[in-house]
Amino acid sequence: MEEDEYAGGVIKKFLYVNRRQPHGTVYALESLETVLIGAAFDQDVSMLFIDDGVYQLKKEQSPDGIDMKNFSKTYRALEMYDVEKLFVERESLEERGLSAEDLLVDVEVIATADVKALVDEQDVVLSF
Amino acid sequence: MSTLNIVNKSPFEKRTLEQCLKRVGDGDSVLLIEDASICAVAGTAYQDQLNATAELTKLYVLQPDLDARGFTDAKLLEPVQCVDYTGFVELVAQHDRVHSWL
Amino acid sequence: MKFAVLVNEGPYQHQASDTAYQFVHAALQAGHDVMRVFFYHDGVNNGTRLTSPPQDDRHIQKRWSDLAAEHKLDLVLCVAACQRRGIVDEDEMKRNGKDADNIAEGFRISGLGQLIEAGIEADRLITFGD
Numbered sequence: 001m002e003e004d005e006y007a008g009g010v011i012k013k014f015l016y017v018n019r020r021q022p023h024g025t026v027y028a029l030e031s032l033e034t035v036l037i038g039a040a041f042d043q044d045v046s047m048l049f050i051d052d053g054v055y056q057l058k059k060e061q062s063p064d065g066i067d068m069k070n071f072s073k074t075y076r077a078l079e080m081y082d083v084e085k086l087f088v089e090r091e092s093l094e095e096r097g098l099s100a101e102d103l104l105v106d107v108e109v110i111a112t113a114d115v116k117a118l119v120d121e122q123d124v125v126l127s128f
Numbered sequence: 129m130s131t132l133n134i135v136n137k138s139p140f141e142k143r144t145l146e147q148c149l150k151r152v153g154d155g156d157s158v159l160l161i162e163d164a165s166i167c168a169v170a171g172t173a174y175q176d177q178l179n180a181t182a183e184l185t186k187l188y189v190l191q192p193d194l195d196a197r198g199f200t201d202a203k204l205l206e207p208v209q210c211v212d213y214t215g216f217v218e219l220v221a222q223h224d225r226v227h228s229w230l
Numbered sequence: 231m232k233f234a235v236l237v238n239e240g241p242y243q244h245q246a247s248d249t250a251y252q253f254v255h256a257a258l259q260a261g262h263d264v265m266r267v268f269f270y271h272d273g274v275n276n277g278t279r280l281t282s283p284p285q286d287d288r289h290i291q292k293r294w295s296d297l298a299a300e301h302k303l304d305l306v307l308c309v310a311a312c313q314r315r316g317i318v319d320e321d322e323m324k325r326n327g328k329d330a331d332n333i334a335e336g337f338r339i340s341g342l343g344q345l346i347e348a349g350i351e352a353d354r355l356i357t358f359g360d
Contacts, residue, residue, distance in 0.1 A: 010350050017227070019147070026271060027230075033310070037342040041350065051147055115151040120129040124349040125227040126236075127357060134356075136246075162245045192252070213256035220354050221231045221262070228357040230238070 018053035031128035182207035234352035238359030240275035298336030
């Protein structure tokens, strides 16, 4: 995709809040697209996965049978774009019978009580 | 540092309201708009939860959304303040950031 | 204060585009600057000029176009979302070999970078969606 280099010099803290499953709606894919495009702007990016958003990071997704792209591998590539702050809420995992071992990428697991502190650090919150 | 949290889903249909409320705290505000506006009305199953939230968090409702749904003269929860679109704009300006719980 | 607005839903199906419009209108009335409205996902459907809503209903696209003309608003449709949904300007028509364009007055098509830039440059970014 063509993108204009941003030369403004401002660095803001962007938080992408992911609360929905992949595949059922387009939002998980679009969140990832935005993060990747945003990487060119050298901003301070964090991603937070809460509620059904934790399913975005589930290992072994095979969407061939529903004729959709397997974009889950892209989460592993985020590091190359300097997107290294991935937070997953423990309670959201537990409610769904999941643990960090079920996820395809290394994340920092935080508690529900820590979410507010993370949000409080941000300049921009984008919710998908 | 304060966040304006916006909820637009009915808690009778989706769990967005409770998902928002358990992650907000001191100094934050919650604005109920669109289909979430109806839970500002007194007497719903969510009134205790909202009243408890209001001990730390300010609660607002978008009046035109209440009006549209037939609750212009309804008794609202005591801690809820009504805003119009101009008040909505002021709330956004007064907080450090906006978090729309979609 | 400088605002930027993100609209994620199309017209008529969901109230999001209406609320976004009322918000932008009120912000402008109050003397604030709205530096960009970015339309993403189904939100790009707000930008086709081919809609004909009944006369007793609001004309959502026209309302945006009129507001843009009056206040020099920057209404940006996400290019990738447009390509998937058939929202086309002259450039896109030529590039993708289509036989028509349908973009409405006051809108332009551009990349997602415009959303990030809005997040950086505006004092507040506010999202309307489902």
